[in-house]
Amino acid sequence: MDQVRPAFSPAMAIGSMLEEAVARVLRASPMHENSGAPHGVLKTPICPDGRPDSKGKWPVRTLLPIEQWPSDRETLEEWASLRLDVHLGAMMPLTQMAWESNANRHGDWESLDASRIAEMGRNAISLHLDELKHLVDDSSLLCWQRLRDGVREQIPAPDGWSPDVELPPEVCSATGWLGAWFAGRPWFVDPDAALFSMTSIHPDAWFAGEFDFVYRWAEAPSIIDLKASDGTGDFGRGYPNQLTAYAWLWKETHDGQTPLSLRIWYLDGPHVKEVPIPDDMGFEAWAQQAEALHLRMFDSNRSISQFPAEPSAMVRFQPGGTDEVRTDEDRCTWCDARLLCEHGRSHVTWPDPPALDTGRWKTFDEFRSRWTAAGHAMSLSSLRDRWPEFSLKDDEGHQRVFVRQGGPEGLQEVDLGEYISISDVRVEPRYRGPVIIADDLSTLHRNPDPDLERVELNTFQMRYSIHGIAISLTSKLLEFDDGRTNPMWSVRLVDASGTCEAIAFGDDVPKIAPSIRRGDHLLMHGIWIGERFGKPQIRLDRSSSVMVI
Numbered sequence: 001m002d003q004v005r006p007a008f009s010p011a012m013a014i015g016s017m018l019e020e021a022v023a024r025v026l027r028a029s030p031m032h033e034n035s036g037a038p039h040g041v042l043k044t045p046i047c048p049d050g051r052p053d054s055k056g057k058w059p060v061r062t063l064l065p066i067e068q069w070p071s072d073r074e075t076l077e078e079w080a081s082l083r084l085d086v087h088l089g090a091m092m093p094l095t096q097m098a099w100e101s102n103a104n105r106h107g108d109w110e111s112l113d114a115s116r117i118a119e120m121g122r123n124a125i126s127l128h129l130d131e132l133k134h135l136v137d138d139s140s141l142l143c144w145q146r147l148r149d150g151v152r153e154q155i156p157a158p159d160g161w162s163p164d165v166e167l168p169p170e171v172c173s174a175t176g177w178l179g180a181w182f183a184g185r186p187w188f189v190d191p192d193a194a195l196f197s198m199t200s201i202h203p204d205a206w207f208a209g210e211f212d213f214v215y216r217w218a219e220a221p222s223i224i225d226l227k228a229s230d231g232t233g234d235f236g237r238g239y240p241n242q243l244t245a246y247a248w249l250w251k252e253t254h255d256g257q258t259p260l261s262l263r264i265w266y267l268d269g270p271h272v273k274e275v276p277i278p279d280d281m282g283f284e285a286w287a288q289q290a291e292a293l294h295l296r297m298f299d300s301n302r303s304i305s306q307f308p309a310e311p312s313a314m315v316r317f318q319p320g321g322t323d324e325v326r327t328d329e330d331r332c333t334w335c336d337a338r339l340l341c342e343h344g345r346s347h348v349t350w351p352d353p354p355a356l357d358t359g360r361w362k363t364f365d366e367f368r369s370r371w372t373a374a375g376h377a378m379s380l381s382s383l384r385d386r387w388p389e390f391s392l393k394d395d396e397g398h399q400r401v402f403v404r405q406g407g408p409e410g411l412q413e414v415d416l417g418e419y420i421s422i423s424d425v426r427v428e429p430r431y432r433g434p435v436i437i438a439d440d441l442s443t444l445h446r447n448p449d450p451d452l453e454r455v456e457l458n459t460f461q462m463r464y465s466i467h468g469i470a471i472s473l474t475s476k477l478l479e480f481d482d483g484r485t486n487p488m489w490s491v492r493l494v495d496a497s498g499t500c501e502a503i504a505f506g507d508d509v510p511k512i513a514p515s516i517r518r519g520d521h522l523l524m525h526g527i528w529i530g531e532r533f534g535k536p537q538i539r540l541d542r543s544s545s546v547m548v549i
């Protein structure tokens with residue numbers, strides 16, 4: 001099944017960029033990294049699986065003159081803010097390019113306020129320093145002794161040094177705010193690691209998640225989730241559950257250790273929201289509910305009717321995710337899934353069909369990809385070829401049948417000239433006209449009814465026109481084991497009757513594909529109807545054309 005991808009808004013792109021920029025600041029050492037050093041000055045060596053490689057070539061780091069070391073909260077915050085500016089300055093244009101090249105981009109990049117983004121990054125640093133204040137105020141905390149002894153966690157926080165090396169003496173002996181920077185550094189995803197390569201996975205593999213910050217300076221960890229917002233939006237309703245999931249995942253993957261605190265840092269403010277930690281029974285109940293849902297969602301016999309659409313009321317919060325209130329807004333009006341969801345489709349004004357009647361327009365519920373072929377079996381010797389084929393002869397002549405995926409059972413026993421039918425064949429265009437494809441989903445019938453409805457290639461209507469709204473796009477370069485590559489582009493379309501995916505490969509990818517956006521009303525002429533996982537799929541080739549209207 002193709003995936004319906006969510007819209008990719010500038011705010012989403014900025015959220016991940018901001019997290020990465022802050023992680024880059026936290027990974028750095030104020031004793032070794034000049035506040036004006038370039039963005040890429042520190043690079044963690046990465047394994048082929050995308051994770052930090054302890055055996056790789058780690059950067060050699062030179063100690064800065066002691067007078068350049070930050071010595072208190074103010075100078076540390078100033079250094080961190082300058083580092084943040086360097087990273088944001090380098091990352092913003094790259095993030096914009098990535099957003100612009102994303103087929104599912106949505107919204108307007110110009111709507112972003114760069115100064116607000118930088119402010120949110122500074123707020124993250126300030127909240128981090130608030131956390132470090134606990135260490136500055138209490139030199140008896142065990143994390144200080146661990147720093148003195150050079151003891152690192154089994155999975156250390158990314159700090160620019162290989163997990164296998166001893167930390168430099170100047171780091172181990174640091175005190176005050178500078179020492180707290182090292183002793184209190186939280187775990188986070190190394191900003192150089194590949195996407196999702198540092199995800200925590202439940203031992204039973206049915207649940208996974210990626211922590212933002214895990215502070216480990218106290219007797220139990222604090223899990224922090226960063227949000228590039230002020231917490232007033234409807235999304236905030238799900239965040240406490242997300243944090244509970246993280247706490248449960250931590251417990252499950254760390255010998256039953258319960259986190260000390262769960263917090264959401266709303267960086268537009270900033271605001272800190274404390275999320276209550278369930279007791280053991282609460283965790284148990286949460287896990288049972290989550291696992292039951294997982295099993296229902298991934299059951300091979302699941303059906304959409306098991307998940308009836310029951311949209312809840314939209315809510316709003318006060319800044320910081322407090323004081324939830326229901327609003328009158330209709331969730332379906334803004335829902336990304338409304339064009340697909342049975343409930344949401346009634347909220348859509350469908351575009352009128354094009355005025356021109358070519359006699360070839362089809363709505364998605366009229367699509368059919370399987371037919372019945374019949375005739376006298378001829379050219380059976382070609383069934384032994386590498387690409388087996390034979391023909392079915394009738395009054396109109398010979399129809400070529402290509403046999404794929406082994407074809408229907410019993411084909412090898414058919415006698416030359418025997419009248420047969422094959423149900424559930426496909427029809428595909430070829431250079432010399434359409435051909436019949438008999439595959440493992442087709443069924444051979446010997447002694448069939450001679451009057452059965454059958455496909456006639458001479459008159460078969462191969463090409464159609466369709467119109468529909470684009471709701472999800474995919475554009476990628478397929479890479480094969482032999483090193484070859486091939487571009488692929490697909491779009492999920494909806495019309496008033498249903499939904500269908502359209503796909504094109506290589507030179508058949510329409511020239512206007514890069515300019516097609518979610519929500520565009522598309523006209524396609526000269527398409528043919530193939531199949532994927534038993535469902536009709538619109539195929540585009542050189543005879544097809546695509547227009548945005």
Ligand code: SF4
Pocket residue numbers: 309310311331332333335336337338339341342343344345
């Ligand atoms: S359109 Fe969206 S919000 Fe409305 S019922 Fe469907 S999935 Fe739920």
